[in-house]
Every structure is written in C-alpha cells, then in structure tokens.
Amino acid sequence: MMKNNLGGFDFLGKHYNQNNMEIVYANDIDDNACKIFEENFNLKPDNRDIREVESSELPDIDVLTGGFPCQSFSIIAQNPKRLGVKDDRGKLFFEMCRILREKQPKCFIAENVKGILTANKKEAFPLIIKEFENSGYTVKYQILNSANYGVPQKRERVIIVGFRNDLHIDFHFPESVIINSSEFExxxxxxxxxxxxxxxxxxxxxxxxxxxxxxxxxxxxxxxxxxxxxxxxxxxxxxxx
Incomplete structure (x- = not known):
C-alpha cells in the first residue's frame, strides 16, 4: 500500500512544514476525483462503493476524514425521530459512522456545507451529531471560511471534529489567521x-x-x-x- 507524508510545500510565499501524518487509504467512487487525488498525493484511491468495503479491509488508522452529501437526509416521522435518507447518497454518513465504530480511530474530521445546520427544519444536524457521539466520540463543530486561513477562495464549511471518548481531549478550533476581509488573499x-x-x-x-x-x-x-x-x-x- 502506498503511503505519503502531508505538508512540505510552499504556497503564496509561505512554507508549510511536512507533518508526521501519512495517508494510508483513500476512497472515492468518482473516477475523476480519484485521478486528481492520485496526482496530488501519489496514492491510488479505492474507487469501490464504500458500502462494499469491509472495515476489516481497511488499515489501522489514527484519523478518519470524510465529506458526505447532506441533501439526502430526511427526518422519518417516528417517535422518537430517527435519521433517515431519501437516496443512496445519504448512506455515506452512516458508512463513516460504521467505520468509526468498527475501527475506533483516535479522531475524525468531517465536513459539509453550512446549509446542513438548517436542513429538515434544523432537525437533521442534531441527529447527525448524535450518531457521531453514539459511535464513541466527543464531538465539536464550527463554520470555518477558507479565506480566513490564507486561501484565495471564500468557502464556508461546517467542520465536525470528534475525539475518541477515552482520550479525554478538549478540542478547540484554531483562531482565524486573517480577520479583516480587506487582507484576504x-x-x-x-x-x-x-x-x-x-x-x-x-x-x-x-x-x-x-x-x-x-x-x-x-x-x-x-x-x-x-x-x-x-x-x-x-x-x-x-x-x-
């Protein structure tokens, strides 16, 4: 299995040191996304449907990262309310929780559009957070804008971070590097x-x-x-x- 260290590059006049992380596995069902990923990280992703990938096939990991579609979520009218899906895209979220429960990495990072906070009359997101917590993690989330961190693009995303409960880590999101919009790249x-x-x-x-x-x-x-x-x-x- 190919591995690749992260970091160790220059961007807009700043050097970003190589960190102590390795990418040991990647998955995406889109062929073009896989090609771009391989070009950037020198690792060929597994492009099978993630629902077909058994957790036992995955390497041991410390950090799980993932993005999942939000438009597929719906609240099924039951008592108590449960998290439901309208189509197969929504199942990606449940697959992420499945891997968390079965592999128990130290932490995870998930991202989504900020509209997920108000999806289904603001009822979907609390249930999503609850599913992450029920997988064994202490979870925090925040809306971050890439422009505040030196990226020349205004891109707001909900970032969800969870640490395994037994680690007792009180995570805090980093402060914005650039606050004044006139100083954006x-x-x-x-x-x-x-x-x-x-x-x-x-x-x-x-x-x-x-x-x-x-x-x-x-x-x-x-x-x-x-x-x-x-x-x-x-x-x-x-x-x-």
Missing part, C-alpha cells in the same frame, strides 16, 4: 499565466454573464482582486475578469 495570486483556449468563454457568453452578473448565483463573475467565490458542483461556470 486575492484570486489573482493563483491564476495561471497561460491557459488553453478551450477553457475560455465565447464573447457572447462573456457579454451575457456580465449583463446578469448582479443576479447570478450558479455562474459568477469573479473579481481577481478578491478571493474567488465558491463555484457550485452543479454549475462550474465562472467568469474571471
């Missing part, structure tokens, strides 16, 4: 100088986007003097001025 610092023509919009598309820029949601005109807005997965159209 601008998009222009990471734009490539040479871009293939196939990635450019036609002039007609550019004119249309600029005309509707104030009401645009999915496709957005990006200001290179500011951090990039998050580009949604359902529409990856983004115009750079």
């Amino acid at each position: 601008p998009l222009k610092k990471v734009i490539e100088n040479s871009v293939d023509e196939k990635y450019y919009f036609s002039q007609r598309a550019v004119d249309g986007m600029m005309k509707c820029r104030e009401k645009m949601n999915k496709g957005r005109a990006q200001d290179i003097e500011k951090p990039c807005n998050t580009v949604g997965g359902t529409s990856r159209k983004s115009l750079i001025e």
Whole structure:
C-alpha cells in the first residue's frame, strides 16, 4: 500500500512544514476525483462503493476524514425521530459512522456545507451529531471560511471534529489567521499565466454573464482582486475578469 507524508510545500510565499501524518487509504467512487487525488498525493484511491468495503479491509488508522452529501437526509416521522435518507447518497454518513465504530480511530474530521445546520427544519444536524457521539466520540463543530486561513477562495464549511471518548481531549478550533476581509488573499495570486483556449468563454457568453452578473448565483463573475467565490458542483461556470 502506498503511503505519503502531508505538508512540505510552499504556497503564496509561505512554507508549510511536512507533518508526521501519512495517508494510508483513500476512497472515492468518482473516477475523476480519484485521478486528481492520485496526482496530488501519489496514492491510488479505492474507487469501490464504500458500502462494499469491509472495515476489516481497511488499515489501522489514527484519523478518519470524510465529506458526505447532506441533501439526502430526511427526518422519518417516528417517535422518537430517527435519521433517515431519501437516496443512496445519504448512506455515506452512516458508512463513516460504521467505520468509526468498527475501527475506533483516535479522531475524525468531517465536513459539509453550512446549509446542513438548517436542513429538515434544523432537525437533521442534531441527529447527525448524535450518531457521531453514539459511535464513541466527543464531538465539536464550527463554520470555518477558507479565506480566513490564507486561501484565495471564500468557502464556508461546517467542520465536525470528534475525539475518541477515552482520550479525554478538549478540542478547540484554531483562531482565524486573517480577520479583516480587506487582507484576504486575492484570486489573482493563483491564476495561471497561460491557459488553453478551450477553457475560455465565447464573447457572447462573456457579454451575457456580465449583463446578469448582479443576479447570478450558479455562474459568477469573479473579481481577481478578491478571493474567488465558491463555484457550485452543479454549475462550474465562472467568469474571471
């Protein structure tokens, strides 16, 4: 099994030291995501459906990380209320809890869009946290924005961190590195100088986007003097001025 240390790189003039962590396993059902992961981390992910992967097949781990779709959750009308799913995507959350219960790593990190806090009339998220706690972990969560930590993108995500109960660790989220939005890293610092023509919009598309820029949601005109807005997965159209 391939292993790779994390850290040990330079980004926007800052050096990030190599840490004492190794990636020993990765899983994603999307072929393109697997290719990008392998290119960046020199580790080929297991691209089977995670529901088909037995915990006994996984290596021993200290930290489990994962993201799971939130749009699949629903509250089944029962007494007491239980966490239900509308489709197979929602089962990824339960698979993460399954691995936590059966492998018992020291801690886990999960992430999701901030909308999960209000999903199902704010009833889904408390049940999600409860499932993590019932897996044997002390859990905390917080909304973090990547722009506050030197990334030239405004990306708010709910980060959920849990430590195994027997470790008695009182975790605290790190303070923001950048508080004043005027000091955020601008998009222009990471734009490539040479871009293939196939990635450019036609002039007609550019004119249309600029005309509707104030009401645009999915496709957005990006200001290179500011951090990039998050580009949604359902529409990856983004115009750079």
